[in-house]
Amino acid sequence: MDASTTLAPSAGRNLHRFANPGRFLRLSGRVLPYVATLSLGFTLAGFIWGLFYAPADWQQGDAVRIMYVHVPAAWLASFGYLSLAVCSVLSVEIGPVGAGFTALCLATGSLWGKPMWGAWWVWDARLTSVLVLFFLYLGHIALVRAFDDPQRGYRAGAILALIGVVNLPIIKFSVDWWNTLHQPATIKFTGAPSMYVGMLWPLLLCALGFSFGFSAIVIARLRAAVMERRIRGLLMARAQEADAP
Amino acid sequence: MTHLPYIVASYGLTVLVGAAYAIDAWLRMSRARRRLAAIDPRTHP
Numbered sequence: 001m002d003a004s005t006t007l008a009p010s011a012g013r014n015l016h017r018f019a020n021p022g023r024f025l026r027l028s029g030r031v032l033p034y035v036a037t038l039s040l041g042f043t044l045a046g047f048i049w050g051l052f053y054a055p056a057d058w059q060q061g062d063a064v065r066i067m068y069v070h071v072p073a074a075w076l077a078s079f080g081y082l083s084l085a086v087c088s089v090l091s092v093e094i095g096p097v098g099a100g101f102t103a104l105c106l107a108t109g110s111l112w113g114k115p116m117w118g119a120w121w122v123w124d125a126r127l128t129s130v131l132v133l134f135f136l137y138l139g140h141i142a143l144v145r146a147f148d149d150p151q152r153g154y155r156a157g158a159i160l161a162l163i164g165v166v167n168l169p170i171i172k173f174s175v176d177w178w179n180t181l182h183q184p185a186t187i188k189f190t191g192a193p194s195m196y197v198g199m200l201w202p203l204l205l206c207a208l209g210f211s212f213g214f215s216a217i218v219i220a221r222l223r224a225a226v227m228e229r230r231i232r233g234l235l236m237a238r239a240q241e242a243d244a245p
Numbered sequence: 246m247t248h249l250p251y252i253v254a255s256y257g258l259t260v261l262v263g264a265a266y267a268i269d270a271w272l273r274m275s276r277a278r279r280r281l282a283a284i285d286p287r288t289h290p
Contacts, residue, residue, distance in 0.1 A: 051252075062246045063247065063248040063252065066255045070255070100265075104258065108255045111251045213263055220267075220271060224274040227277035231281055
């Protein structure tokens with residue numbers, strides 16, 4: 001029996017129908033306003049709760065409020081890189097956004113570290129591994145744009161993304177494997193969070209808001225990229241028509 | 246509120262980065278939409 005006949009005919013169609021640029025533009029155009037609104041709503045609610053209603057920490061004082069922007073940025077820095085490795089097609093647009101969130105994570109971490117540790121930066125395992133993640137993002141951004149043929153750039157970027165994924169478990173477990181200044185995880189998949197619920201809720205709201213924001217920015221950039229590609233295609237077709245004898 | 250300058254800087258930076266990416270994406274999208282409409286008036290993304 002021919003291998004092609006063993007596949008359900010609808011499987012391929014279902015998988016690839018969203019790769020159609022026209023369908024993507026229509027669908028994303030409908031989804032984008034909702035995603036952006038959810039992002040603004042959740043982030044604003046998280047900021048207000050975190051800044052004005054969540055309690056101060058008994059040790060850190062009000063500096064603990066930096067956590068509500070630092071932790072979601074850190075989660076999205078890792079998640080962004082993971083999606084970079086999984087969806088290489090989207091990686092050109094995800095990379096710069098992920099790099100921005102990683103830089104934000106590093107900067108807000110420094111702004112928390114100065115009053116708490118007395119230093120803007122320490123060569124701690126967690127901090128250093130996140131800095132390596134930032135450099136991996138920069139390397140990926142440079143690599144996918146380094147070739148005249150975009151396909152070669154995508155392929156080289158995909159290889160770097162796959163190799164760089166090894167850094168993600170290092171970031172996650174660095175606080176367990178080494179003695180670090182950075183505190184261990186307070187929210188775990190395997191157990192109840194060791195955080196006061198009045199602090200947990202604004203953190204989760206901010207994480208949701210940031211995730212929707214990340215998605216909205218990537219969707220908007222993808223829409224622009226699809227349209228730019230269509231423009232290039234149309235211009236090339238016209239140029240070829242003009243050159244034809 | 247203790248450590249106010251650090252908190253203000255953190256939230257300010259977050260808003261700045263988020264707004265910068267959002268504005269850049271929106272500008273890029275509307276520029277591409279305008280160019281596409283000028284080149285091929287049949288398309289309405």
